[in-house]
Amino acid sequence: MPHGRVFGGQVLAQCLVAATRTVDADRPVHSLHGYFLRAGDIQLPVTFSVDRLRDGRSFSTRRVQAFQKGLAIFSMIASFQDSDPGIDHQDALPAGITPPEELPSAAEFMGENPHPVAQYWAKARPFDMRHVPSPIYFSVEGERVPHQAVWLKALGELPADTALHTAALAYASDYSILEPIFRAHGIAWTHPGLKSASLDHAMWFHRQAKVDEWMLYVQESPSAQGGRGLSLGRIFSRDGALLATVAQEGMVRVPELS
Numbered sequence: 001m002p003h004g005r006v007f008g009g010q011v012l013a014q015c016l017v018a019a020t021r022t023v024d025a026d027r028p029v030h031s032l033h034g035y036f037l038r039a040g041d042i043q044l045p046v047t048f049s050v051d052r053l054r055d056g057r058s059f060s061t062r063r064v065q066a067f068q069k070g071l072a073i074f075s076m077i078a079s080f081q082d083s084d085p086g087i088d089h090q091d092a093l094p095a096g097i098t099p100p101e102e103l104p105s106a107a108e109f110m111g112e113n114p115h116p117v118a119q120y121w122a123k124a125r126p127f128d129m130r131h132v133p134s135p136i137y138f139s140v141e142g143e144r145v146p147h148q149a150v151w152l153k154a155l156g157e158l159p160a161d162t163a164l165h166t167a168a169l170a171y172a173s174d175y176s177i178l179e180p181i182f183r184a185h186g187i188a189w190t191h192p193g194l195k196s197a198s199l200d201h202a203m204w205f206h207r208q209a210k211v212d213e214w215m216l217y218v219q220e221s222p223s224a225q226g227g228r229g230l231s232l233g234r235i236f237s238r239d240g241a242l243l244a245t246v247a248q249e250g251m252v253r254v255p256e257l258s
């Protein structure tokens with residue numbers, strides 16, 4: 001990332017991969033709960049440590065920590081479960097959402113803006129992201145509401161590896177999840193003096209994702225207070241399957257409101 005920090009979704013996804021490699025392949029992850037403890041430095045290697053907490057008849061639990069220079073930068077517990085038959089219901093895909101083909105990509109939205117952060121948003125991220133109704137990179141257009149949706153898919157085709165698609169979904173879940181907090185207050189990413197950081201991240205995996213196909217990330221913020229904001233997200237496949245649910249709290253500090 002242009003500011004020298006490791007993207008939180010990267011550490012989250014790599015911790016999940018590390019944990020997955022210690023569990024039987026027929027026991028996929030169903031939930032994870034993690035805390036971002038320190039900012040990661042892109043110039044330093046990251047070491048991952050996995051503790052095998054439990055292997056039961058149906059569930060396995062792993063604790064994973066990511067370290068730089070001997071200090072933990074991220075800590076997570078993940079739970080894995082055998083695939084079992086049972087009850088099945090889900091929320092419905094929201095109606096009336098503009099399809100991704102009618103929305104600009106980040107690269108199209110940025111144009112030839114030479115700023116390194118704009119170029120990162122436009123070209124360096126491995127996911128195509130298209131906001132509904134519009135992105136908040138430089139300004140917040142339209143009504144100031146604590147909700148939005150984002151179409152996203154991986155750039156390029158991924159191997160047919162379900163664990164890899166799951167990890168990539170975890171990676172992408174850290175993108176834009178705090179934006180409903182900003183949108184509610186008319187705050188763009190380029191707001192002077194804005195400081196934000198992910199504090200914790202929880203994710204529940206419901207159905208298998210194919211992240212190189214379009215997915216809709218529906219996001220809302222039920223509360224912000226005390227320099228923190230909470231956002232909730234639901235990730236749907238384009239055909240309406242609810243793939244995952246996400247919750248994240250973040251630090252949000254705006255100079256004129258401090």
